Amino acid sequence: MKKKASPSPARDLPFEIFTWSQVRDEVKAPGNREDDSDRVLVLTGNVVMPYDLGLDFHQGIFAQDDDDEPPFTGLIVRGNLTVEGCVLNWENDFGPFLQVHGNLVAKRIAIGGARIHVTGDLTTEDLVAVYNHGSVSVGGNLKARTLASHYSFKVAGAVDAHRYLGQDSKVFAVAGGVEDVKDPYEGKGVFVPSVVRDGRVDLEKVRARLAAGKPVARDAFTSIREAFRQLVAKKIAEPDKVKSLTLEDKGLTSLPEELFLFRKLEKLNLRRNNLRTLPEELGQLTELRELDLRSNGLLELPESIGELKKLRVLDLEANCLWRLPESLAGCVELRRVNLVNNPYAYVRWAFGSWRKVQLMFDFPEVLTRLPKLEVLTFEGTPLRTLPTRRFDSTTLSKATVLRSLVTHVDPELHGQLQVDVERSRExxxxxxxxxxxxxxxxxxxxxxxxxxxxxxxxxxxxxxxxxxxxxxxxxxxxxxxxxxxxxxxxxxxxxxxxxxxxxxxxxxxxxxxxxxxxxxxxxxxxxxxxxxxxxxxxxxx
Incomplete structure (x- = not known):
């Protein structure tokens, strides 16, 4: 049975129409609570569409001649499908399914709640998937220049793309299915400025631009490391003039080796990255006064930190430190140490397994040997014990242990500490x-x-x-x-x-x-x- 003419440019294609009950067993795309009487469009053989393919109910090829007729709920292509325009779905919560029994090649793909299942390979320039009610399943390989999504894809083969998975994530290059986690990109290093705000890629705007046939990606991509190298290139001629450096929220999993060329650095901000460990080369930055390592998921500090003889401020809040190296005693100028929220909420992710998680149950005694310590803050750290010796510092003005697991305080030994034992059980x-x-x-x-x-x-x-x-x-x-x-x-x-x-x-x-x-x-x-x-x-x- 042939489909009657519709307002879509695809109206002349040789569609057949089946009921859902007739093709249910053939459909691999996730269901959308279809009724048996719902209708499904079927094309047999290889198909080329020199225009956009819309995947919204009651529109385009899914438009109904009579509103009283059962709706069209999906399209099956029993062969390869080439779309020279955009595979486009505007509705975020739902949409017809598209099932291709061969390969799908599309200029652009921009979907919300639609469901796509491809038996073979999927190839496109740019692919965006908004919200989380849709799905994309590929039986072969997926190749795209950019892939931006609020939800994950099921790909049996290899993925090749620069992939952004929404929210606060970075963009990662994926080649042959392997993600390069050591060289991430910020959104602004991959996507055009109009779709990036406050570091996030606005997927709704990406979809709108793809629908309009406008570019969403830059001509050339710049990773965080490459951006840092470009920054270094401007300063490397006179590295000793660089006193302060901010690498906050750059998605770093390791420190660029060029960082250690700046031997006169006094202030280094590495806040909100993904640094689990730090290299021993950190000890080469002997002029450092302030080191901000907040919100990294750090598991430990390098032994070389003791070489930072001029360090005054060490911010370790919101990490997963379970011990401090004895070499920290070498930081003889250290005044302020912040150890709030160790471990942070992502402790399992930081260690990689609950079987590997270690917590800071014992008070790091090395802190008592810092001769100029003024402020020490523990809060939300599961300390069970307090130090077995008094602090050497005569300038200690504030040392707090709050929301810990400590249940006993020795008034004579721990008189320098403010300890909240009343909330330990809680x-x-x-x-x-x-x-x-x-x-x-x-x-x-x-x-x-x-x-x-x-x-x-x-x-x-x-x-x-x-x-x-x-x-x-x-x-x-x-x-x-x-x-x-x-x-x-x-x-x-x-x-x-x-x-x-x-x-x-x-x-x-x-x-x-x-x-x-x-x-x-x-x-x-x-x-x-x-x-x-x-x-x-x-x-x-």
Whole structure:
């Protein structure tokens, strides 16, 4: 049955029309709650469209001659599809599906809630996917100059593109499916200025420009490292004149080697990057007075930091430091040290696994040996212990330990410290809410769907960490047990949101219940262990 004429330029194509019930088994694109009577357009053979292909309901090829007729819900191309214009979908929440049984080649692709499934390769200049209700699935390779998306793609083959995944992420070059995480780009280094604001790429504006046939990407891309090298090129002739340098929010995972040419630097701002470690070359910057390392996910400092004899201010807030090197005592001019929020919220991401996470439970005694220390701040750091010696500094004016796990203070030994022990129990229980939640205990974190196999190692490592934090600080554990009950309910609800997957809930909480024997061995007779057995058993089935 041929489709009647429509207002789309594609009206002359030899469409066939089938009901959803007739093609349901053929369709691989995710469903949109189609009714059996909904209609699907089908083209057989290789198709070339020398114009845009719209993927919005009731428009273009999906326009209805009669509003009382069932709607068109998708297009199947049983062959290769070439679109010389833009594959375009304006509606963010939904849209018809496009299924191509061969390869899809399009000049541009700009979609929202539409669903695209390509059996072969997908090739385009620029691809933007707005919001998160749509989907793109590719059975072969995906090749694009730029790929900007609020949601991830399923690609069986290799991806080749400069990829931006929305929000505050950077752009990364992906070649052969391998992402170059060491050489990121800022949005402004890849996309035209009109679609970048405050460091973010506005995907709605990208879609509008692609729909209008306007460029969204620069002629040449500049990575953060290359931009730094260009900056260096202007100053390298006289590096000793550079006293201050800001590399804030540059997506750096390592420091450019050119940085260490500036031996006269006095102030270095590396705030809000992704630096897990720092090179020993840092010790070459011996003129540094201020070093800002806030919000990096740092795991440790290099031993060479002790070479910074003139350092006065060290900002380590919002990292994941679990110890400080003894060499820090060499920073004899250090006045201010900020250790607020270590670890920060992204602790698991920073370490790469709950099995690798380490926390700063012990007070770094090296801080007591800084002769000119004036201000020291711990807040939200899970210290269990306080120093075993007094501070050497005679100029210490403020030293605070707030929202920690400390439960005892020696008034004589710790008279220089302001310690809040009243909130320690509350803080210990709070970690349960931070980490034992649906976002971290996800189905894919413990279940391999292809192998139909469970692996609870990550979840059990998280539980062991929470036990170590709460025992004995949170005793007698009423608040901790209530947190575990509430969070367990939330996790179970997310795992079985549609009521069809109770076995995953039973398996998870059965494993947690059974693990309490081994995990409880370091805490014989502890009430939290006994209470948790009951909490987990209630959901183990």
């Amino acid at each position: 803080k210990a229980a709070a970690y349960i809410g931070y980490w034992f939640k649906p976002e971290t205990v996800r189905l894919e974190s413990f279940y391999d769907a292809k192998a139909d196999r469970y692996d609870f190692a990550e979840v059990l490592a998280l539980l062991a960490l929470l036990l170590r934090i709460n025992i004995p600080t949170a005793a007698p554990y009423e608040e901790s047990l209530e947190k575990f009950r509430v969070q367990s309910e939330s996790i179970a609800r997310h795992l079985d949101w549609d009521g069809d997957k109770p076995r995953h809930v039973h398996a998870l909480f059965g494993a947690l219940r059974d693990a309490m024997g081994l995990l409880g061995e370091p805490y014989p007779g502890d009430a939290l262990i006994a209470g948790l057995r009951d909490v987990f058993a209630a959901r183990a089935g």
